[in-house]
Amino acid sequence: MQAVERWLVDRAVLPIENSLGGSIHRNYDLLLRHRLHIVGEVKLAVRHCLLANHDVEIEGLKRVLSHPQALDQCENTLTKLGLVREAVDDTAGAAKHVAFHKLKDTGAVASSAAAGIYGLQILAQDFQDDSDNVTRFLMLAREPIIPGTDRPFKEGPGVLFKALAVFALRQINLTKIESRPLRMQPLRASDDSNGGSPK
Known part of the structure; x- marks a missing residue:
């Protein structure tokens, strides 16, 4: 990923999810650390x-x-x-x-x-436990295919619903949604005695 950022190569390929092992959390963290754009994906049998x-x-x-x-x-x-x-x-x-x-x-x-x-x-060949073992890889680049129109939502009640509603309204099915903690911010809890405001 650093090679892409330094203009040494045009693309990086990053494994992000496996059908047996699930999400590769370390690589999710790499996506946050490096400011690259997802420009494609491919699924390969392992x-x-x-x-x-x-x-x-x-x-x-x-x-x-x-x-x-x-x-x-x-x-x-x-x-x-x-x-x-x-x-x-x-x-x-x-x-x-x-x-x-x-x-x-x-x-x-x-x-x-x-x-x-x-x-x-x-x-031994085909040593994996499941013959249907598939890994999903992301292709990353310095520039997005479509110039950035994404804007982060501000935190607040119903924000997740608003973000996901656009998919439901267009009959788009999501296969997965996953949240990751931000390393620089502590986990927050809501205080019911304080009207639900976060601590």
């Missing part, structure tokens, strides 16, 4: 593999490395194998670490492409 160095068998593995979302998406399979999970920044990085350190008791959950790049063998 096909995880269990990777290891050559001459390593699945029975010899004790732990597995991967991104937290990938570990969540393979939770049942990993539990059946009795493997200790260790979270790292990304799936490709997990594969690279296993290959670079020539680990014999550690595998990685990553793509078949990562196996080819880092010279690892594929111990």
Whole structure:
């Protein structure tokens, strides 16, 4: 995202939601931190593999490395194998670490492409718990496709209803709405003895 902001690249691709793991909250926070615009989205089927160095068998593995979302998406399979999970920044990085350190008791959950790049063998394909595993990615750019006409609502009673009413009036169905706390503002509660005004 910083590369887009610094004009080093034109677009960034950010995973935002997975059909098994749900919302990727860390990336929602990144959207707030970086002033980029959503200019598209794509949904991709996720096909995880269990990777290891050559001459390593699945029975010899004790732990597995991967991104937290990938570990969540393979939770049942990993539990059946009795493997200790260790979270790292990304799936490709997990594969690279296993290959670079020539680990014999550690595998990685990553793509078949990562196996080819880092010279690892594929111990198991379609390693995710659900074959219908899909991740939604956002495409981000410096400039919006349509110049900004969005204006934030002021806080107050009924604001959420007013914001959502436009969708209902146009017969548009929402699949999800999610609120995130603002890091710089404490959570607020309403004081019933004070006429419902926030504390």
